Amino acid sequence: MKAVGINGYGTIGKRVADAVSAQDDMKIVGVTKRTPNFEAKRAVELGYDIYMSAPDRENLFEEADIPVKGTINDLYDKVDVIVDCTPGGVGAKNMADYEKAGVKGIFQGGEKHDQIGRSFNSFSNFKESVGADFTRVVSCNTTGLCRTLNPIKELAGINKVRAVMVRRGADPGQVNKGPINSIVPNPPTVPSHHGPDVQTVMKGLKITTMAILVPTTLMHQHNLMVELDSSVSVDDVLDVLEKTPRVIPVEASSGLGSTAEIMEFAKDLGRPRGDLFEIAVWKESLNIVDNELFYMQAIHQESDVVPENVDAIRAMLEMETDPQKSIAKTNKNMGIIG
Amino acid sequence: MKAVGINGYGTIGKRVADAVSAQDDMKIVGVTKRTPNFEAKRAVELGYDIYMSAPDRENLFEEADIPVKGTINDLYDKVDVIVDCTPGGVGAKNMADYEKAGVKGIFQGGEKHDQIGRSFNSFSNFKESVGADFTRVVSCNTTGLCRTLNPIKELAGINKVRAVMVRRGADPGQVNKGPINSIVPNPPTVPSHHGPDVQTVMKGLKITTMAILVPTTLMHQHNLMVELDSSVSVDDVLDVLEKTPRVIPVEASSGLGSTAEIMEFAKDLGRPRGDLFEIAVWKESLNIVDNELFYMQAIHQESDVVPENVDAIRAMLEMETDPQKSIAKTNKNMGIIG
Numbered sequence A, B: 001m002k003a004v005g006i007n008g009y010g011t012i013g014k015r016v017a018d019a020v021s022a023q024d025d026m027k028i029v030g031v032t033k034r035t036p037n038f039e040a041k042r043a044v045e046l047g048y049d050i051y052m053s054a055p056d057r058e059n060l061f062e063e064a065d066i067p068v069k070g071t072i073n074d075l076y077d078k079v080d081v082i083v084d085c086t087p088g089g090v091g092a093k094n095m096a097d098y099e100k101a102g103v104k105g106i107f108q109g110g111e112k113h114d115q116i117g118r119s120f121n122s123f124s125n126f127k128e129s130v131g132a133d134f135t136r137v138v139s140c141n142t143t144g145l146c147r148t149l150n151p152i153k154e155l156a157g158i159n160k161v162r163a164v165m166v167r168r169g170a171d172p173g174q175v176n177k178g179p180i181n182s183i184v185p186n187p188p189t190v191p192s193h194h195g196p197d198v199q200t201v202m203k204g205l206k207i208t209t210m211a212i213l214v215p216t217t218l219m220h221q222h223n224l225m226v227e228l229d230s231s232v233s234v235d236d237v238l239d240v241l242e243k244t245p246r247v248i249p250v251e252a253s254s255g256l257g258s259t260a261e262i263m264e265f266a267k268d269l270g271r272p273r274g275d276l277f278e279i280a281v282w283k284e285s286l287n288i289v290d291n292e293l294f295y296m297q298a299i300h301q302e303s304d305v306v307p308e309n310v311d312a313i314r315a316m317l318e319m320e321t322d323p324q325k326s327i328a329k330t331n332k333n334m335g336i337i338g
Helices: A011-021 A038-045 A058-063 A072-076 A091-101 A122-129 A140-156 A194-199 A234-243 A259-268 A306-316 A323-334 B011-021 B038-045 B058-063 B072-076 B091-101 B140-156 B194-199 B234-243 B259-268 B306-316 B323-334
Strands: A002-007 A026-033 A050-052 A081-084 A104-107 A134-137 A158-168 A207-214 A220-228 A247-250 A279-282 A287-289 A292-299 B002-007 B026-033 B050-052 B081-084 B104-107 B134-137 B158-168 B207-214 B220-228 B247-250 B279-282 B287-289 B292-299
Touching: A002 A011, A002 A072, A011 A026, A011 A038, A011 A081, A011 A306, A011 A323, A026 A038, A026 A072, A026 A306, A038 A050, A050 A058, A050 A072, A072 A091, A081 A091, A081 A306, A091 A104, A104 A306, A122 A140, A122 A306, A122 A323, A134 A306, A140 A158, A140 A194, A140 A207, A140 A220, A140 A234, A140 A247, A140 A279, A140 A292, A158 A194, A158 B158, A158 B207, A194 A207, A207 B158, A207 B220, A207 B292, A220 B207, A234 A247, A234 A287, A292 B207, A306 A323, B002 B011, B002 B072, B011 B026, B011 B038, B011 B081, B011 B306, B011 B323, B026 B038, B026 B072, B026 B306, B038 B050, B050 B058, B050 B072, B072 B091, B081 B091, B081 B306, B091 B104, B104 B306, B134 B306, B140 B158, B140 B194, B140 B220, B140 B234, B140 B247, B140 B279, B140 B292, B158 B194, B194 B207, B234 B247, B234 B287, B306 B323
Parallel strands: A002 A026, A002 A081, A026 A050, A081 A104, A104 A134, A158 A207, A247 A279, B002 B026, B002 B081, B026 B050, B081 B104, B104 B134, B158 B207, B247 B279
Antiparallel strands: A158 A220, A220 A292, A279 A292, A287 A292, B158 B220, B220 B292, B279 B292, B287 B292
């Protein structure tokens, strides 16, 4: 039973904690919080030990009546790996501390590949992180692109990918972010960083991405144009996507014509927090014109990387070297249907 | 002085009425309303004669204290052309009435090309509508695509266009439409109708489009990927767009990084209703990779087709046969800067 610590029990951290707890070969031994907010209270109720990520804040936690086990330095001794779920840009600064404490570290897509030195996607390059000290699970958008581009590449080969990423402006709980009523090219330059980020795990793939922010909180949406190497049919593509774990083809015609309806579907499935760990691909959008595949997909930004974090733990701690076995195990324990 | 009637004094109709009134070679002799709402009251204040588009509604207008000059049948005798600005799908049904009354008719992009038999864009195919009885000004999105694709085609030739259209969910005044917090593939199939619609005026252009609705009311946003025939530089493209009428390159770095800020800019210009008749192209988005041009643009859906309606009147009534002269005249009288 491997021991896992979460640094940063926020949007991603709390989900990774629950996903790790659902496995039979790893457990959470502690999570860190900087602020004694509602998430900290809930962590206590769920039985997670809390460690303060910043020193000299005992008074705050005491006032909030939230028991703490110590600081993050006390947590290092108890873990085999820290999953760093701190805000983007903070994780890389923590890396030196992990190194000094002699613990392995998994970072999120908010960190830069070059700073961590290695990136991870379960389907694209699991083996590159086997036994590694540090790796970075690519961002929710990049994870979504890899999930569907990998099987398509295996099926037909890919000459070139163009993708336009329509991103949610903020997560549901982020009340201080926009936009409220605007479309924001983000970045206003082409290509966006998503293409190069895919290339950190799908080496050599030709891909150009454009990205905008829109006033919604639920999911990202991707529009993909994929020039194929060999000739296949739409049915061939649909067939391979149906069989791909963590990908679910959905039908607009069955009432799943938008990101809002897809989130409603995830709630009906009884998912924790209404999460959809799978990438939803609209069946109707699949089309091939002049050997170019077009499709649209939806990404639940708060949760799609969670199973990848579990797989990354197994790779780094050499608990499993076969990606398919780890993916299957993670999925089964998390109740992933796709 | 040619006499113009507007059938349907709503979002587009009221703008076309004002644009026609701003010209020195045509005038509005009447507008139709079905309902005596605030727009009808304002039309009276602006000096437009009102005709009822449906019979047996005198009581409604009387109760609202809005004077009417008669029904639409009374208007036919007074006009050289009717600009039909009724809701999408209604215009085509009116065509037989116009034919019977012996008046020419201009329709909007909500009607189907096949039903009207001819489509119009000032820059693409002005001459095809010279002397015609009926034509259709292509939709706001299609107009926006033509505005920038035409000069790029003239500059470098176009092999193939891919475009992802991020559409506003509703106009600002449409309180009963969505989405509020969702991204909606619309249609969920590929290609969307926009590509074929461009081909009604830019014959033979290879173009594939994908379209989604997002929760914003201000503008549409387009993401374009244009494979060029010949090698040009980004500066060449920017130079030609700077010189193209009704196109304005804007800089995200100067505070115009979103559709909301661009609309604020239009208000600062003192435009009527805060309209932006020009297509705004983000300078920073222009890039050429492997002879493929990428760029992003914003479309003010309520107003970009308005100057095209004025040009269409000149073409159909043979007041001008040179598109550039009509465009320049329309622009000068409307205060269009681009």
